Amino acid sequence: MIFLFLASGLFLGWSLGANDAGNVFGTAVGTGMIKFRKAAIVAGLFVILGATLQGAGATRTLSQLGSVNALGGAFTVALCAATVVAWMTYKNLPVSTSQAIVGAIIGWCFFTTSPVDYTTLVVIMTSWLTGPVLGAVFAALLYLLMRTYIRKSRVHVIKLDGRIRVGLLVAGAFGAYSLGANNIANVMGVFVNASNYTVQIGNLIIPSEQVLFFAGGLAIAAGILTYSKRVMLTLGKGVLELTPETALVVVLSQALVLFLFSSSALSAFVVRMGLPPIPLVPVSSTQVIVGSLIGIGMVKGVQEIRFKLLGSIFGGWLLTPFFAGGLTFISLYVISNVFEIPVMSRQQAVNAPQDLPVHFHFPAYPMVLWLFLALLVVALFAGGWYFRTAGQGVRSRYPLGQWDGNNGYRPLSGEFLGAEGIPGKAIIKPEPGLSDTNRNAVVKHALHLSDERRFLESMRDSLEQAQREPELQKKNERIQGMLTALHQKMNDSAEIRRFYMELETAIGPLPSKLTAAGSHLTVQEKKLALLLRLGLSSKDIAPLLGISHKSVDIARYRLRKKLDLRKEDNLIQYINTV
């Protein structure tokens, strides 16, 4: 039975492994620096080690937030968090498992009227901010160190390549260990108080917590082994623009931050030094990576960080707990009343009032509930607005690694940094949607416009000079010069040729039937046919062919004759339909 309830947590673990392993080994695998098999084995192994050996710290904090003490409740909390994560990633919205699980636990607390430890909540929410900030600081420092080392050591690029490979493997292993240690709380944290399943091997009794962490670690490892390849490969292509050196810095800083927020020993050491303890909370690895990229961008002298896009990403992250909380609240109602599965244990609810409801009835303190519901409604409205406005922008430019309904994984990149951020296509590439061909066309057009403007400016200057010229002869000479320039410009055959080439590229060549039927068509008549295919009037065509309006009409008449059209036939229709 316990395994059935654990399924939602294991699913969450599996999706975390499939997604977040890309943050650790994505660049290394995608760029071919490390083979996927090696990366997956190392990541899987170290995730299990991290989860089992060091997963307790962050899990304890989550338990303090709200002690989910029944398997039914834990199942629902984990399932709702997983659903929100899956749904938001499907919608290409920025999401974090940590925020989702915290929101879901608070939803459980509100439903069961269990007390929420607001001190812990504040600590956790602060870490959502301090995580990326610390990531930025670590990344900036590591980047400076790395840059100094590379510049001073003058190591050959081939040797540097070898060292970076080793570095990426070690940093990846460390990152995977820290990911397991920190994020196992998201996966198994809610089950810790609800489960007392111990395993005995000989005289050795493995406590329930360790069994859960091991199972969660295995689920994450399974996610890495079974589904992260595609993620890593896509991610690597997206981050290809991140140099391996920068990728190493990003992975290291992420691993350091996750380690910092999950190491009980380090926290105890800090306390012994007379400093306040480090809060042991689950933080989002993706958020830390975003912070790290900003840190590197700052060092490199980013001129324009896309704060608007960053704002929308953070907005998405803040919405996650509300969605998860709301869904959990509703799901718990269904689970407890429709399926009659207990979502809270009476015996363990020490802090709860005596008449605690196991099944739903209206909570003891309705004001808080109403406040929560009001917040939920506001969040839903905000979410709706977000989908319609910012969501679209994020969908097309969202830089983080997330699932995309149609294209699989959308890679993580330094896209939100300005043009002088991390060098490469992610930073300087044109907006997605503008293909290379279109971009070239736009560039050509821009150059053409600039050419035209320069010509007009020179004409204006010459006219002004002619106007100021006191001598009639010189004035006439200037005007004559301008006329010549104008004639040359109008007869610029290269320009016209280019235009017709572009025209042919845009609307395609004349249909073979037409050219065959009118094989005796002159060049001018073929041009006329092309322009008619474009839907231009005789008035518009005249300057393009360099003839008068009337001549265009005569040319149209000749074309009709050559194409053997009857009186009732429409020339344009014929040209467009053959």
Place this chain on the structure above:
Amino acid sequence: MFSSRSNKSIELIDGFFNGVDQSLLIFKEGVKNYLHQNTASFANNLQELAKLEAESDLIRRKIEETLYTQSLMPQLRGDIWRLLEELDNLIDLSKKNLFQFDVENPLIPEELVLDFIKLTQLSLSAAEAVIPAAKSYFNQPAAVSEKIHRVYFYEKETDVFADVVRRKIFKEMPALGLSEKFHLRYFTLHIETISDTAEKVADLLTIMAIKRIV
């Protein structure tokens, strides 16, 4: 194991650069020998250059094979491959141009000998300046831009001086027939192509260095 493999690759790349440098020196000597009519030495230069070109081709292919089979520097190998190809062009051009002297045997008047030597020196200075820049790409990319400006300087100087020589050929040497003038013009162009190729390499290196600078 990885260290020995990388050392071998580094040796190959250094060997290739030496080959390019040597071919430029031989070309310079070859042109001088042709102009001073040292026929035997010129023939020797031709043979050496042909041999060097074949050897450099082999080394280049070996490097490129190593880069791809051993998955070295997946992000940079495309650029490095292009760089090696462009540098190899310098050797090919040197060989081709020297053989053209041999095959077409242009008549170079005495008063143009020094000009042709100077033109060759200028053009080769541009090509020679590109080699330290290419070497520093591999271990000190930030220094590439400091070295590359010499290439642009000599390339420009070559262009200017080649114009001077051509002007001299067509305007100050009425004794030469039009065909001879045309012939000489082609040879100034042949020599110029070496500095033009060096400029191409310099452009490529500039971009490559920017991509590599951390």
